[in-house]
Amino acid sequence: MKIVRDRLSKAIDSGCVNLTIFGSEFQMTIDFTHLYSYRARNLVASEIREILKLMTDPEIISFAGGMPNPDTFPTSIILEITEELLLQPPSETLQYGITEGQTSLRSTLADLMEKRGAPCEPENIVVTSGAQQGIDLASQLLLESGRTVITESPTFIAAIIGFRGYGADIHGIPLDREGIVIDLLDDRLKKHARSDSRPTMVYVIPNFQNPSGVTMSEGRRRSLIDVANEHDLVILEDDPYYDLRFEGDHQKPVKAFDDVGRVIYAGSFSKILSPGLRIGWITAAEPVARKIAMIKQTVDVCTNVLSQGIANEYISRGHLERHLPKIRELYGHKRDVMLSSLEQNFPDGATWTRPEGGMFLWVELPEAMDTDNLQKHALERKVAFVPGRLFFPDGSGKNTMRLSFSHPAEDKIKVGIARLGEIIREELKEG
Amino acid sequence: MKIVRDRLSKAIDSGCVNLTIFGSEFQMTIDFTHLYSYRARNLVASEIREILKLMTDPEIISFAGGMPNPDTFPTSIILEITEELLLQPPSETLQYGITEGQTSLRSTLADLMEKRGAPCEPENIVVTSGAQQGIDLASQLLLESGRTVITESPTFIAAIIGFRGYGADIHGIPLDREGIVIDLLDDRLKKHARSDSRPTMVYVIPNFQNPSGVTMSEGRRRSLIDVANEHDLVILEDDPYYDLRFEGDHQKPVKAFDDVGRVIYAGSFSKILSPGLRIGWITAAEPVARKIAMIKQTVDVCTNVLSQGIANEYISRGHLERHLPKIRELYGHKRDVMLSSLEQNFPDGATWTRPEGGMFLWVELPEAMDTDNLQKHALERKVAFVPGRLFFPDGSGKNTMRLSFSHPAEDKIKVGIARLGEIIREELKEG
Numbered sequence: 010m011k012i013v014r015d016r017l018s019k020a021i022d023s024g025c026v027n028l029t030i031f032g033s034e035f036q037m038t039i040d041f042t043h044l045y046s047y048r049a050r051n052l053v054a055s056e057i058r059e060i061l062k063l064m065t066d067p068e069i070i071s072f073a074g075g076m077p078n079p080d081t082f083p084t085s086i087i088l089e090i091t092e093e094l095l096l097q098p099p100s101e102t103l104q105y106g107i108t109e110g111q112t113s114l115r116s117t118l119a120d121l122m123e124k125r126g127a128p129c130e131p132e133n134i135v136v137t138s139g140a141q142q143g144i145d146l147a148s149q150l151l152l153e154s155g156r157t158v159i160t161e162s163p164t165f166i167a168a169i170i171g172f173r174g175y176g177a178d179i180h181g182i183p184l185d186r187e188g189i190v191i192d193l194l195d196d197r198l199k200k201h202a203r204s205d206s207r208p209t210m211v212y213v214i215p216n217f218q219n220p221s222g223v224t225m226s227e228g229r230r231r232s233l234i235d236v237a238n239e240h241d242l243v244i245l246e247d248d249p250y251y252d253l254r255f256e257g258d259h260q261k262p263v264k265a266f267d268d269v270g271r272v273i274y275a276g277s278f279s280k281i282l283s284p285g286l287r288i289g290w291i292t293a294a295e296p297v298a299r300k301i302a303m304i305k306q307t308v309d310v311c312t313n314v315l316s317q318g319i320a321n322e323y324i325s326r327g328h329l330e331r332h333l334p335k336i337r338e339l340y341g342h343k344r345d346v347m348l349s350s351l352e353q354n355f356p357d358g359a360t361w362t363r364p365e366g367g368m369f370l371w372v373e374l375p376e377a378m379d380t381d382n383l384q385k386h387a388l389e390r391k392v393a394f395v396p397g398r399l400f401f402p403d404g405s406g407k408n409t410m411r412l413s414f415s416h417p418a419e420d421k422i423k424v425g426i427a428r429l430g431e432i433i434r435e436e437l438k439e440g
Numbered sequence: 441m442k443i444v445r446d447r448l449s450k451a452i453d454s455g456c457v458n459l460t461i462f463g464s465e466f467q468m469t470i471d472f473t474h475l476y477s478y479r480a481r482n483l484v485a486s487e488i489r490e491i492l493k494l495m496t497d498p499e500i501i502s503f504a505g506g507m508p509n510p511d512t513f514p515t516s517i518i519l520e521i522t523e524e525l526l527l528q529p530p531s532e533t534l535q536y537g538i539t540e541g542q543t544s545l546r547s548t549l550a551d552l553m554e555k556r557g558a559p560c561e562p563e564n565i566v567v568t569s570g571a572q573q574g575i576d577l578a579s580q581l582l583l584e585s586g587r588t589v590i591t592e593s594p595t596f597i598a599a600i601i602g603f604r605g606y607g608a609d610i611h612g613i614p615l616d617r618e619g620i621v622i623d624l625l626d627d628r629l630k631k632h633a634r635s636d637s638r639p640t641m642v643y644v645i646p647n648f649q650n651p652s653g654v655t656m657s658e659g660r661r662r663s664l665i666d667v668a669n670e671h672d673l674v675i676l677e678d679d680p681y682y683d684l685r686f687e688g689d690h691q692k693p694v695k696a697f698d699d700v701g702r703v704i705y706a707g708s709f710s711k712i713l714s715p716g717l718r719i720g721w722i723t724a725a726e727p728v729a730r731k732i733a734m735i736k737q738t739v740d741v742c743t744n745v746l747s748q749g750i751a752n753e754y755i756s757r758g759h760l761e762r763h764l765p766k767i768r769e770l771y772g773h774k775r776d777v778m779l780s781s782l783e784q785n786f787p788d789g790a791t792w793t794r795p796e797g798g799m800f801l802w803v804e805l806p807e808a809m810d811t812d813n814l815q816k817h818a819l820e821r822k823v824a825f826v827p828g829r830l831f832f833p834d835g836s837g838k839n840t841m842r843l844s845f846s847h848p849a850e851d852k853i854k855v856g857i858a859r860l861g862e863i864i865r866e867e868l869k870e871g
Contacts, residue, residue, distance in 0.1 A: 038701035038725040041674060044640045045731070046584040046606075052734050058539075082534040088526045095519045103513040103714035108489075138569055138718075138740040145739045153477040171738040175477075209475045243472060270469035283534035285745030287569075294469040300476070303483050307602040308576050309569040313744045314716030 047154065052174040056399055057166050060384075066391070070425035072412040073393040075219065075368065077280050081336045086328050087283070087319055094318040102318055106311035109302045110136025110290065114321040118276070118290050121324060125251065126261035127274065132295050135302050136312045140249050140289035143275030144168055144212075146301045146308075147245045147291070150273075151209045152177040157201065159211040161189045163371075163400030163409070165219045165247065168212055178206055179402040186362075188225025189213060191232040198240040210243045215263055217250040217367025220400045220411035224365055230263045237271050249277035249289075252333055254366035255341030270294025273301075278320050280368070281329060281336065286316040340368065343414040346422045354430025356437060361412075368415035371397070374433060377440070378408045386432050392425045478585065483605040487830055488597050491815075497822070501856035503843040504824040506650065506799065508711050512767045517759050518714065518750055525749040533749055537742035540733045541567025541721065545752040549707070549721050552755060556682065557692035558705065563726050566733050567743045571680050571720035574706030575599055575643075577732045577739075578676045578722070581704075582640045583608040588632065590642040592620045594802075594831030594840070596650045596678065599643055609637055610833040617793075619656030620644060622663040629671040641674045646694055648681045648798025651831045651842035655796055661694045668702050680708035680720075683764055685797035686772030701725025704732075709751050711799070712760060712767065717747040771799065774845040777853045785861030787868060792843075799846035802828070805864060808871070809839040817863050823856045 042050070060073055094102045109115065115131035122129045137143040144167075152158060154176030160168065162181025172179055180201075182194045194211070201208055213233065215225040225233075237244050246263045264274040274292040282288070291301060305311075323329055344364065351361055351372070358375040374380065380396040387393065397409025414422060473481075491504055525533045540546065546562035553560045568574045575598075583589060585607030591599065593612025603610055611632075613625045625642070632639055644664065646656035656664075668675050677694045695705040705723040713719070722732060736742075754760055775795065782792055782803070789806040805811065811827040818824065828840025845853060 038727065040727070041672070041702070042727075044582055044672070044674060046580065046582055046587070048584065049581045049731060049735065052731075052738065054734055055737060058737070076536055079529070079535055084526050084534065087534070088523060091522050091526075092519060095515050095522075098510070103515065103518070103716040104510055105507055105710075105715045138744075141738075142740040149477065150480045151475055151477060153479065156477070167738060167741075174735070174738050241472070241475075243475060271472070279536075284536045284741075285534040287740065287742070287744045296469065296471070296473075300480060300483075303485055304480065304605070306486060306489070307483065307572075307598060307605050308739070309573045309718065310598075310715075311718070313569075313718045313747060315747070316744060 047176060048174055051176055053170065055166060055170055057395055060393070060395060069388070069391045069393050070417055070421045070428075071393040072414070072417065072425060073395050074413055074416055076416060077284060077368070078339060078415050081339060082283050083323070083328060083332050086323065086332070090319050090322040091315065094315060094322070102315050104314065106314040106317065108306045108311050109298070110134060110312060111314065111317045111321065114317045117321050117325050118292075122264075122274075122292055125259070125265070127264040127292065129292050130295075133292050133298050135291050135293070135298050135305065136317055137275070137289040137291055137305070138309060138312050139279060139284070139287045140247060140275045140277035141167060142305075143289050143291040144245065144247060145171055146304050147210070147273045147275070148172060148175050148177075149304050150297070150301060151243055155206055157206045157208040159194065159197065159208050160402060161213055161218060162402055163220050163397060163406060164212065164402070165214060166399055168247070169400075169402055172212070180208070181402040184218070184221055184223050186223060188215060188218070188223055188229045189233065191229055191236060194233075195236050198236065198242075202240065208240070208242055210245055211237060212245045212247065213263065214247045216248055216260065217253065217364050217369070219250075219367070220369050220395070220397070221371040222362040222364030222367055222369050223371075224260065225263075227260060230260070231266050233263055234266045234271065238269070242271075244272045246272050246274045248274060249280055250367040251276070252281045252329075253337065253340055253368065255337050255344065257365045264292060270297065273297065281333065282320060282323055286319060287313060288316050288320045337366075340366075340415055343417075343419060343422060344370070346419045347412065347414040347426060350423050350426035354427045356430070356434050359433065369411055369413050372410045372412060374408045374410070375437065376408055378433070378436065380408060380410045383410070383432060383436060386436070387429060390428050390432060392428050394429070478607060479605055482607055484601065486597060486601055488826055491824070491826060500819070500822045500824050501848055501852045501859075502824040503845070503848065503856060504826050505844055505847055507847060508715060508799070509770060509846050512770060513714050514754070514759060514763050517754065517763070521750050521753040522746065525746060525753070533746050535745065537745040537748065539737045539742050540729070541565060541743060542745065542748045542752065544756075545748045548752050548756050549723075553695075553705075553723055556690070556696070558695040558698075558723065560723050561726075564723050564729050566722050566724070566729050566736065567748055568706075568720040568722055568736070569740060569743050570710060570715070570718045571678060571706045571708035572598060574720050574722040575676065575678060576602055577735050578641070578674075578704045578706070579603060579606050579608075580735050581728070581732060582674055586637055588637045588639040590625065590628065590639050591833060592644055592649060593833055594651050594828060594837060595643065595833070596645060597830055599678070600831075600833055603643070611639070612833040615649070615652055615654050617654060619646060619649070619654055619660045620664065622660055622667060625664075626667050629667065629673075633671065639671070639673055641676055642668060643676045643678065644694065645678045647679055647691065648684065648795045648800070650681075650798070651800050651826070651828070652802040653793040653795030653798055653800050654802075655691060656694075658691060661691070662697050664694055665697045665702065669700070673702075675703045677703050677705045679705060680711055681798040682707070683712045684768065684771055684799065686768050686775065688796045695723060701728065704728065712764065713751060713754055717750060718744060719747050719751045768797075771797075771846055774848075774850060774853060775801070777850045778843065778845040778857060781854050781857035785858045787861070787865050790864065800842055800844050803841045803843060805839045805841070806868065807839055809864070809867065811839060811841045814841070814863060814867060817867070818860060821859050821863060823859045825860070
């Protein structure tokens with residue numbers, strides 16, 4: 010007991026102490042939040058994570074998650090490739106890799122970018138630990154306190170949290186059916202030109218945008234480049250859903266219209282192979298790619314080498330091309346079921362997007378509705394979604410919601426949407 | 441040609457243009473370094489990387505790399521575990537994981553920490569993409585421009601580059617045979633107490649330190665905690681080599697003497713399983729672990745789930761315990777060969793450490809020697825090492841060098857050290 014008392018008094022001498030009692034044990038921890046960096050103090054927990062934590066109940070029909078459907082994971086192909094990779098000289102697959110990414114995968118990704126309409130050299134590619142790391146590395150490159158980043162509004166929650174974590178201000182520009190409204194963007198940038206916190210980056214998700222499901226038209230993509238050139242800023246193009254197109258023709262990436270290296274393109278294998286393998290990439294002008302690799306070197310040395318090998322063989326052996334139709338069919342059907350369920354169950358005054366691909370659609374309810382409230386009632390009735398407010402940098406959008414159709418079975422989609430429609434009607438009646 | 445001219449003039453209008461000519465093709469890229477963040481501008485390429493690039497010649501005997509020997513990779517065990525993991529419901533292994541790390545691996549790591557003498561709960565663990573990410577996340581938590589970090593001198597190059605990248609000043613404290621010299625550390629901290637750039641963190645590698653091979657004594661470990669308590673700073677304990685002990689008894693981590701949660705411990709699987717799988721972990725007080733997970737969430741969502749599964753089964757099925765003796769024997773022999781080669785070939789006035797584990801030893805040559813010069817001559821004679829200067833935050837140590845014994849075959853070690861000895865003798869003669 011004396012030791013404990015000595016330790017305790019020593020601890021108390023040296024700062025603020027938290028005492029946690031577990032039965033007869035206790036844990037003392039110094040509070041050293043006063044030593045945290047500005048960045049660490051700025052970072053907040055993701056509200057969506059907290060919502061997802063509520064959903065341990067397997068009876069809940071969830072339209073909340075952003076996870077791909079595990080039925081789309083090509084397990085046996087992954088296993089087959091892994092066996093071959095591991096039986097090769099192990100110095101390759103199990104050893105430290107190259108920070109920029111394995112040479113073979115970078116070549117394969119340069120070919121993939123050419124197929125997408127934005128040809129590049131392997132030197133323009135940096136393999137990342139998922140597209141999230143691509144977004145983060147671009148943020149580290151361009152953002153800091155006093156900088157502004159322009160996003161679509163609504164936009165990807167993790168991007169909002171990430172950008173804020175670097176101390177950047179975020180200005181959201183509304184979307185319409187063709188994507189980010191260029192005139193509003195241009196106006197905003199002209200205003201900013203006369204202010205201190207000059208935007209350095211505009212962040213867009215041109216295909217089947219998360220959360221709205223909207224796809225940017227080719228005209229807008231071209232205009233976006235013009236605006237970025239005029240106002241001297243970098244475009245961060247986040248394109249994780251490119252291959253999940255169920256209908257219509259592929260659109261060339263914004264990067265395809267970029268003659269001068271203004272676009273940093275972030276791609277991902279999470280939706281076409283597996284998110285657990287954490288493989289993405291960025292494509293950028295060579296000096297930018299080199300600088301990003303320099304940051305990555307200090308951040309995690311290199312991306313998982315086994316996963317890089319799996320991703321490379323998955324594409325170069327033609328598995329991706331053969332597997333994509335299955336993924337598209339699965340998600341396309343689910344979207345159709347959700348759209349017809351919405352048509353049948355949601356009241357007049359509710360509108361929604363009709364995405365040509367991806368995993369999400371976006372609902373606007375009558376002005377009076379509050380989807381935070383709705384979410385509480387829905388959870389009681391075992392249905393989950395994400396309130397739209399979370400996707401707006403300015404916290405607006407109280408009457409909106411994101412519905413993900415990638416995960417639940419088709420009959421669950423029908424039941425879940427019917428229940429949601431019922432709750433909405435009830436709330437509208439109560440006024 | 442008109443299009444090209446239009447594009448070019450548009451590009452020139454909008455900023456500084458780099459023109460690169462490839463045959464008849466050319467690539468224009470805007471120089472947007474003026475948009476880079478302070479952090480991005482601060483980061484420099486690793487000189488050690490440049491040295492390693494020189495070594496594509498397979499005839500070179502390299503004591504330069506810090507890579508584990510691929511003969512230590514348990515390939516067939518990894519393959520066996522992977523097969524089982526992939527045949528389980530794929531939602532687990534291929535899906536997004538938990539940011540803090542998979543529950544099973546966190547439990548296993550809590551047990552491992554208990555075996556190392558620093559018991560903790562799974563809630564104290566965050567799985568990272570290698571120990572490098574552990575160092576980086578701790579840096580993000582505590583460092584920024586205007587902050588100071590204290591390190592051992594010499595210390596790990598990637599830590600120096602990483603800390604500088606966050607704008608922190610680095611002050612190195614000399615090592616002796618027992619590790620960091622606590623009196624000098626205490627003096628330095630007392631001086632800093634009266635200055636603006638207050639240290640927030642002290643970074644140490646207590647076991648078989650990279651680059652010196654020195655192990656910190658238990659007395660120093662205890663004193664380090666006292667000093668950190670007195671001066672209110674966080675200890676970042678980097679312990680990637682713990683299990684690579686060839687002789688003597690395991691030392692308890694600094695974390696074992698930490699009653700109040702001042703130590704962030706960074707562990708790694710890179711040297712005992714595989715670096716290509718990129719698995720490490722941090723152990724920290726619960727609120728600190730939570731904050732670090734919050735940062736990790738925005739940085740890369742989660743660590744590779746397949747690799748986490750492999751690491752977990754590798755330990756919990758007892759493979760690690762069975763495999764470690766082989767790794768230790770391999771490295772222990774190589775160290776012995778290097779030590780006796782040094783004894784036979786290096787001139788009087790040269791001294792070196794005798795590490796009880798790890799992958800490196802450290803040589804001090806007579807004052808007059810310059811190992812940058814030596815490195816050039818050695819490369820001509822097909823031997824490589826890393827000049828010691830790179831490991832000193834203040835760029836001193838011109839007469840020192842790091843020799844890695846983990847990789848070359850034993851006969852290559854003999855030949856390489858003999859050649860080095862010869863070159864050193866020649867240079868000493870020339871004066």
